[in-house]
Each structure stands twice: as C-alpha cells, then as structure tokens.
Amino acid sequence: MWTYTGLRKREGQVWTDNNGIKYPSQWWSRTTNAEKIAVGLVWVDDPVQYDSRFYTGDGTPKALDDTGSGEDLVKGLKSVAIDTVKAQASGLLAPTDWHVVKAAEVTEYTVPSEVTTYRAAVRTASNTIETAINGVADHAAFMALYDVPVDSDGVPTGNAPVNDWPEEI
Numbered sequence: 001m002w003t004y005t006g007l008r009k010r011e012g013q014v015w016t017d018n019n020g021i022k023y024p025s026q027w028w029s030r031t032t033n034a035e036k037i038a039v040g041l042v043w044v045d046d047p048v049q050y051d052s053r054f055y056t057g058d059g060t061p062k063a064l065d066d067t068g069s070g071e072d073l074v075k076g077l078k079s080v081a082i083d084t085v086k087a088q089a090s091g092l093l094a095p096t097d098w099h100v101v102k103a104a105e106v107t108e109y110t111v112p113s114e115v116t117t118y119r120a121a122v123r124t125a126s127n128t129i130e131t132a133i134n135g136v137a138d139h140a141a142f143m144a145l146y147d148v149p150v151d152s153d154g155v156p157t158g159n160a161p162v163n164d165w166p167e168e169i
Contacts, residue, residue: 005069009041013108034082055145059137077142081133081162089126093119121166132161 002009009015011028017040033043051058054077065076075083096119100109136142143159158164 001044001047002036003044004041033048051145064136064139064142065126078133078136081142081145082130085126085129085133087166092122092168094167118166118169119148123148125165128165129162 002011004015004017012025013028014022014025016022023039037043050057055061063074063076064078066079067076072158096115099115100111100119103111106128132145133142136145146163148156148159148160149158151157
C-alpha cells in the first residue's frame with residue numbers, strides 16, 4: 001500500500017500533498033512507481049495476517065502445552081482443543097441422553113440400538129481426536145489437524161481430523 005506522511009493513500013483516489021498539490025484519481029494509473037516516490041509516497045507492504053487460532057497478533061505461535069500453574073495457568077493449544085472436543089462430544093450426546101436416563105429408571109425400556117451405536121461412535125471419535133491432538137509434536141502438526149482433506153480439484157473429501165464426528169441421528 002502507498003502511504004504519504006504515514007497515512008494510507010488508496011490508489012485511484014484523489015489526494016492532496018502537504019504543499020496543497022491535488023492529485024486526481026487518474027494520476028495513479030499515469031505515473032510510475034519512481035514518480036510516486038519522487039512526490040513523497042512510500043510503499044509499505046500490507047501486514048501479514050495470522051490465523052488467531054494458532055498465532056498471536058504479531059505472528060508468534062501460541063504455545064502447544066500449558067504454561068504456569070494455579071492462578072497463573074495459561075492453557076496451551078492442545079488443552080484448549082481438547083476442551084473444545086469434550087464440549088462438542090457432550091453436545092452431540094445430549095439429545096440422546098434421555099434414552100439412557102429412561103433405561104436406567106424404567107426396567108422395561110431399552111435404548112434403541114441406533115442410539116447406542118451413535119453414542120459409541122461419538123465417544124470413539126472424541127477419543128480419536130483427543131489422541132491426535134495429544135500426539136502432535138509441533139505447531140505445524142497441530143495446525144494440520146484443522147486442514148480439511150481435498151481432492152485434486154480442491155473439493156473437500158471429508159472432515160478435518162479435529163472435526164471428524166459421526167453423522168448425527
């Protein structure tokens with residue numbers, strides 16, 4: 001992006017320099033970069049955008065593991081991800097919890113096999129995802145858990161490893 005005295009100047013828009021010289025919108029397309037620099041414009045690269053799930057605002061990778069302890073505990077990416085997985089699993093199981101409660105309270109009631117199969121699949125998926133999270137050795141491997149697999153045309157072929165849950169019933 002072009003700046004003048006530290007202020008951003010958008011290409012194709014009218015602007016005025018400190019000497020009162022007004023530059024019309026067409027000026028941008030009719031001048032070379034050297035001419036822009038000669039009138040005091042400075043090119044500044046756009047700031048790099050970092051994915052806030054994995055990096056702090058300045059591009060520093062967030063810690064994978066917890067740091068500190070007690071009140072000074074700062075959860076690392078792994079702990080935050082595992083907390084999210086547990087909450088997702090709980091949310092997926094909640095709609096069928098009543099079946100399990102009813103079966104515990106009413107001896108004649110049996111949880112439908114479709115429900116028990118689904119609940120087992122959710123627990124298995126949760127364990128698989130948590131194992132994958134705990135197994136990563138570095139930041140790149142952790143980020144790869146969030147990558148959705150795609151075919152050669154870029155069409156998704158499945159879920160990201162951290163979001164590979166069974167289809168809800």
